[in-house]
Amino acid sequence: MHPAPSVIVFTALSGLGFGLFMWLGLGFPGFTGMAAFGSYFIAYAFSVGGLLASTYHLANRKNAIYSFSQWQTSWLSREGILAVVTLLVFAPVAIAQIFFQSDAWNWLGPIGSALALATVFATSMIYTQLKTIPRWNMPLTPVLFLLYAVAGGALLAMQAKVAGVLILILVALQWAAWMMGDRRFADTGTTKGTATGLDRIGTVTTFESAHTARNYILDEMVHIVGRKHSEKLRMISTIFLGVIPVLMLLLLPANMFVAILALVSHLVGVFASRWLFFAEAEHVVGTYYARG
Amino acid sequence: MTKMPATTAKKLGLVIDLDTCVGCHGCVTACKGWNTQNYGAPLSDIDAYGADPEGTFLNRVFSYNVQPDDGGAAQTIHFPKSCLHCEDAPCVTVCPTGASYKRAEDGIVLVNEDRCIGCGLCAWSCPYGARELDQDAGVMKKCTLCVDRIYNENLPEEDREPACVRTCPSNARHFGDFADPDSAVSKLVAERGGIDLMPEQGTRPVNQYLPPRPKDTLDKTPPPQLQTVATEAKGFLGWLDKALDALPGGEKTETAKERL
Ligand code: SF4
Ligand code: SF4
Ligand code: SF4
Secondary structure, three states, X not given: OOOOHHHHHHHHHHHHHHHHHHHHHOOOOOOOHHHHHHHHHHHHHHHHHHHHHHHOOOOOHHHHHHHHOOOOOOHHHHHHHHHHHHHHHHHHHHHHHHHOOOOOOHHHHHHHHHHHHHHHHHHHHHHHOOOOOOOOOOOHHHHHHHHHHHHHHHHHOOOHHHHHHHHHHHHHHHHHHHHHHHXXXXXXXXXXXXXXXXXXXXXXXXXXXXXXXXXXXXXXXXXXXXXXXXXXXXXXXXXXXXXXXXXXXXXXXXXXXXXXXXXXXXXXXXXXXXXXXXHOOOOOOHHHHOOO | OOOOOOOOOOOEEEEEEOOOOOOOOHHHHHHHHHHHHOOOOOOOEEOOOXXXXXXXXXXXXXXXXXXXXXXXXXXXXXXXXXXXXXXXXXXXXXXXXXXXXXXXXXXXXXXXXXXXXXXXXXXXXXXXXXXXXXXXXXXXXXXXXXXXXXXXXXXXXXXXXXXXXXXXOOOOEEEEEOOOOOOHHHHHHXXXXXXXXXXXXXXXXXXXXXXXXXXXXXXXXOOOOOOOOOOOXXXXXXXXXXXXXXXXXXXXXXXXXXXX
């Protein structure tokens, strides 16, 4: 799939923002006043920024309001609704904590936390539901999206030790997903033969593509640039995502400087792995185009 | 609504005969022509006369080689591909806006362009590459089964079928109702053994493909290869051959005989 910056930024940032909301709702780091303002500012900036980035993926934004209408069937619609509800639920909690130093609305926090997780889950299901992209279509995908959110959120909520442990689990599961994902396409049994139904005659190869120019399908779904570097990128992503932050968080004394460096490294890793999430994903429509 | 109708009264769709399609792309052109002037936004072309032209098409014809496993002669098969109006259409249920829908009355899958946000998710969910986002209008385009022809009483009776079917010079395309077991298309599919494309995707396509009939095979051994009658070049040409070989860079040692 085409690794469009808009969807990479959307999934990465909004995931981290809602991950931070999850911790804030549970009372971590438990700031009030200006410090609370800082935490909520980051949470809102990441989640809203991510959602705004996603609208750059839309070719016809003027109809955007309708995207909240199909929650009965569409994960994309559910995601939009859950995101807006989560952002609204946290508003009174944040206002009370920041401006009134009050915990009067804190009872809403855990509800908001659950909604934040549900939002991330809905985001992950937009991708997981697609049978056409076997690499995404597995139960590990939502688990990973949630872990990315909760681990990155812990880092943003300055829960250094918890974040360190969560990131360790995240890296292990990310590698599991990469390796399982490598086999997914073959496991579905989809080939040029099943795509054309001509496997009942013999071995199918392409004689001529349907078009000499590029088109939307090729641009969007038959992205092959970069797949050849995937091994290297997996290593780079692992180092920035996990190795550096974990070493810093678990071995160095907790302070602001360490936290920020660990966060920056983690963010680089998140973006690299999210780039791979899209770039490595093979769509079954590619079988119509593949030479072999 | 992107909820699927439980059943559809009719199942309108196409039969595409891979045995008779000659790969002329006539259906591609007829489709582009009709659908640029009728339902919804026109099918745009980008950089049409420039170095890197591209455009939106609802029907495209691939060509494949198939080598039979028994070693028989390879076949070239032209393969038109458009929306299959699937019974379990994933492109409908993923749509967040309700723009993508399947009609309860005849099973046609359509896009309501007044609701579409151009998110592309429906195209991602289609295994067949049947949906293209129009780069000019920013809305999703797909085969409408010429919904604006098949019921159109302003057209003469014989034109009330999809433009691709109407135009196909080799009669490789047929239109009809698959819910009716006695319809011409249902009978054709039963007789020739219609194929579902990518059945493992579970989309239950309405459109059916008729497999190419088996080709003739040679029933006797081919005639023996002709024997070489002259191995040594003689006369003037023989002299010229040797003289040229003797020049620097020539094949000095090899004789014409050895070369054979
Ligand atoms: S062929 Fe593709 S676009 Fe058409 S109904 Fe099936 S899944 Fe949807
Ligand atoms: S591109 Fe349009 S029709 Fe397709 S899923 Fe998005 S809103 Fe629905
Ligand atoms: S018009 Fe008929 S023969 Fe020509 S490519 Fe289309 S289906 Fe094949």
